[in-house]
Amino acid sequence: MSDQVKYLLEESEMPTAWYNVQADFATPLPPVINPGTGQPIGPQDMAPLFPMDIIMQEASVGPYAAQYIDIPEEVFEIYRLWRPTPLMRARRLEKALDTPAHIYYKYEGASPVGSHKPNTAVPQAYYNKRAGTKRLATETGAGQWGSSVAFAAGYFGLEAKVYMVNISYQQKPYRRMMMEAYGATIVASPSKDTAAGRKFLAENPNHPGSLGIAISEAMEDTVTTPDTKYSIGSVFNHVLLHQTIIGEEALKQMEKADEYPDIVIGCAGGGSNLGGIILPFVRGKLKDGKTTRLIAVEPTAAPSLTKGVYTYDFGDTAQTTPLVKMYTLGSAFIPAPIHAGGLRYHGMSPIICKLYDEGVVEAVAVAQNPVFAAAVQFTRTEGIIPAPESAHAIRAAIDEALKAKESGEKKVILFNLSGHGHFDMAGYRSYFAGELEDYEYPAEEVHKAIAGLPKVNA
Ligand SMILES: *Cc1c(COP(=O)(O)O)cnc(C)c1O
Numbered sequence: 065m066s067d068q069v070k071y072l073l074e075e076s077e078m079p080t081a082w083y084n085v086q087a088d089f090a091t092p093l094p095p096v097i098n099p100g101t102g103q104p105i106g107p108q109d110m111a112p113l114f115p116m117d118i119i120m121q122e123a124s125v126g127p128y129a130a131q132y133i134d135i136p137e138e139v140f141e142i143y144r145l146w147r148p149t150p151l152m153r154a155r156r157l158e159k160a161l162d163t164p165a166h167i168y169y170k171y172e173g174a175s176p177v178g179s180h181k182p183n184t185a186v187p188q189a190y191y192n193k194r195a196g197t198k199r200l201a202t203e204t205g206a207g208q209w210g211s212s213v214a215f216a217a218g219y220f221g222l223e224a225k226v227y228m229v230n231i232s233y234q235q236k237p238y239r240r241m242m243m244e245a246y247g248a249t250i251v252a253s254p255s256k257d258t259a260a261g262r263k264f265l266a267e268n269p270n271h272p273g274s275l276g277i278a279i280s281e282a283m284e285d286t287v288t289t290p291d292t293k294y295s296i297g298s299v300f301n302h303v304l305l306h307q308t309i310i311g312e313e314a315l316k317q318m319e320k321a322d323e324y325p326d327i328v329i330g331c332a333g334g335g336s337n338l339g340g341i342i343l344p345f346v347r348g349k350l351k352d353g354k355t356t357r358l359i360a361v362e363p364t365a366a367p368s369l370t371k372g373v374y375t376y377d378f379g380d381t382a383q384t385t386p387l388v389k390m391y392t393l394g395s396a397f398i399p400a401p402i403h404a405g406g407l408r409y410h411g412m413s414p415i416i417c418k419l420y421d422e423g424v425v426e427a428v429a430v431a432q433n434p435v436f437a438a439a440v441q442f443t444r445t446e447g448i449i450p451a452p453e454s455a456h457a458i459r460a461a462i463d464e465a466l467k468a469k470e471s472g473e474k475k476v477i478l479f480n481l482s483g484h485g486h487f488d489m490a491g492y493r494s495y496f497a498g499e500l501e502d503y504e505y506p507a508e509e510v511h512k513a514i515a516g517l518p519k520v521n522a
Contacts, residue, residue, distance in 0.1 A: 198290075207228065255281060383395055403452040403488060442455070
């Protein structure tokens with residue numbers, strides 16, 4: 065069919081394995097370092113936080129060193145509730161842009177919580193259940209990750225406790241109620257439930273909170289409560305592993321469309337939905353000589369790849385985690401309050417950073433107003449209201465399609481639509497009212513934040 069719009073897979077065609085890109089790296093990822101000893105951390109150091117299957121997936125060791133990791137049956141059964149997700153050809157957007165480019169998007173907003181995040185929340189809950197965990201603790205900013213943990217924990221009979229950044233807790237009551245509907249317990253962070261939270265509350269009883277504080281609370285809860293483990297929504301290698309189901313499906317769907325993308329695009333906060341869509345195409349570059357351009361799109365307010373430094377830094381703002389080599393703006397740097405809350409992170413997935421450093425992946429930074437302009441153009445052509453995070457990928461896809469129009473080339477563009485924006489309408493309201501600022505990152509602040517970091521000789 066020449067005018068086909070949806071490229072769907074049967075459940076029987078769903079990929080049965082995740083892709084472990086670490087197996088195809090010529091050199092391993094830089095080690096994760098204990099800031100106290102300066103030595104690489106081992107599996108036992110992570111055991112208080114994660115079950116052993118997750119730790120081994122993180123390090124790509126034992127049975128998890130393989131190129132493909134079978135998706136457990138119990139996880140597959142839950143994936144079936146919304147997977148395979150559709151691949152769409154954005155014909156109406158192409159027409160509006162008057163471009164010879166073919167634009168495809170993978171729609172991860174089709175999941176029950178509205179984003180790609182349950183792709184990893186479900187296996188994390190599964191491996192925890194198998195290891196005897198009774199309860200998960202986690203943090204959430206805008207609420208996408210907390211909703212995903214709440215959803216996944218319920219299926220495996222685990223309790224879930226979510227520390228939600230206070231300002232989001234106040235501003236996004238429906239996300240909070242959604243988590244309650246799935247059966248989780250939510251508190252505003254900083255909370256009275258942890259020593260870290262009480263310390264911040266003593267300083268300011270109306271503290272707005274931050275993701276860094278919420279991470280500290282969730283980790284303290286984990287190590288001080290029996291049978292409790294911690295769950296994380298991005299950045300880590302095991303999270304990107306689980307997200308590769310996105311790109312593996314997209315490969316099969318592009319085959320049905322009888323095309324192979326010239327360009328694959330994803331927005332990048334911690335790098336998990338980007339990794340999910342691009343890693344199977346990275347395999348094509350590393351193993352099969354493909355020349356696909358792979359583009360990470362970040363906000364100008366938090367441009368870790370395009371403006372950051374490739375160095376060892378802490379994962380959290382409170383500087384309590386091990387040191388990880390990544391492109392970073394400095395863990396002490398707090399990004400401006402853009403509406404794409406999921407992209408306000410100082411660092412980036414070590415896997416994405418290595419690929420960027422080696423020139424396999426490229427990156428662009430885009431500002432908030434042009435991003436919302438792209439979101440509105442997409443809404444009015446394709447009908448789906450995108451999450452502000454996902455709209456970063458749309459902006460870059462439109463820009464590439466306009467370049468193709470200028471050069472008269474028929475480029476095939478694929479992007480990941482990581483989620484819908486139904487809980488983000490306050491951002492749209494501000495955009496329509498002309499109230500949005502286009503933040504540029506303050507270079508001096510960042511360089512100060514980098515200068516204060518511990519030195520690592522790894
Ligand atoms: C959390 C989130 C992101 C950012 O996280 P990544 O790990 O970079 O994918 C992007 N889009 C949506 C819809 C999200 O919920």
